Amino acid sequence: MNEHDFLADRFEAHRSHLKAVAYRMLGSLTEADDAVQEAWLRLSRSDTSEVGNLAGWLTTVVGRVCLDMLRSRAARREDPMGEHLPDPIISPANGIDPEHAALLADSVGLALLVVLETLNPAERLAFVLHDMFAVPFEEIAPIVGRTPAAARQMASRARRRVQGAAPTPDPDLTRQREVVEAFLAAAHGGSFDALVAVLDPEVVLRADTGLPGAGLRVVRGAAAVAGQALTFRRFGNSRSTPALVNGLAGLVNTTNGEPVSVMSFTITNGRIAAIDILADPDRLRQLDLAVLDA
Structure with missing residues (x-):
């Protein structure tokens, strides 16, 4: 050598x-x-x-x-509004992909x-x-x-x-998933009160749509985020696949097999403290989601 x-x-x-x-x-x-x-x-x-x-x-x-x-x-x-969400690292819901282990050693959530x-x-x-x-x-x-x-x-x-x-996430992944499932059930069921119950009062929702000049759309507070979450009912034909997004409980939402959004949830003290959504079509197409089918 x-x-x-x-x-x-x-x-x-x-x-x-x-x-x-x-x-x-x-x-x-x-x-x-x-x-x-x-x-x-x-x-x-x-x-x-x-x-x-x-x-x-x-x-x-x-x-x-x-x-x-x-x-x-x-x-x-x-344009300072041109900021966007960092790249998500997606792993199967049952555990972090070995290739991602070093990247996420410190639970670097979105x-x-x-x-x-x-x-x-x-x-x-x-x-x-x-x-x-x-x-x-x-x-x-x-x-x-x-x-x-x-x-x-x-x-x-x-x-x-x-x-x-930056809220500190609860370490129990099982509990994280339970909270996310409760959030989804409340959103699809149209229950505003149930949504508020799983949200931290100071919850922050950030969404990156990729629209030129739009930057991050930010919604703050349990009532405002709950109202936004009720719009999820419009997407009844989409499929939500549980995943780990940067090591935390998350979802990959697809329609007709095409990704439409990646959602990451930061659960703190049993409630959702932050929701980060990547819905930029160009960036979503670049994601390797094959790991979710393994």
């Missing part, structure tokens, strides 16, 4: 970890793959003879690549990723690298061009925003 092949093997051993870092940074599976590929190109052009911790070195490289991508994304974004989208690029990097992957601030600081103390403050600000806006 030559040196290039040896380096490639070492890189492949860290690929899943690096993609997990990039997905949390970017919220896009395609862009995460691009960031990991760029990390490989930088590794292949670098002298790593003095690198004692290759995993740590690669993690900071991916972080730097993602930071550049986020800054470029922010510079291109002319509700959390939506909040991460609101952070500025440097804050997002500091929070993701430190709080999710335990990268020391001394290693984060050079990436963002700040002192370790300043990097620590960035992560602290991000942490306060995340804790205040």
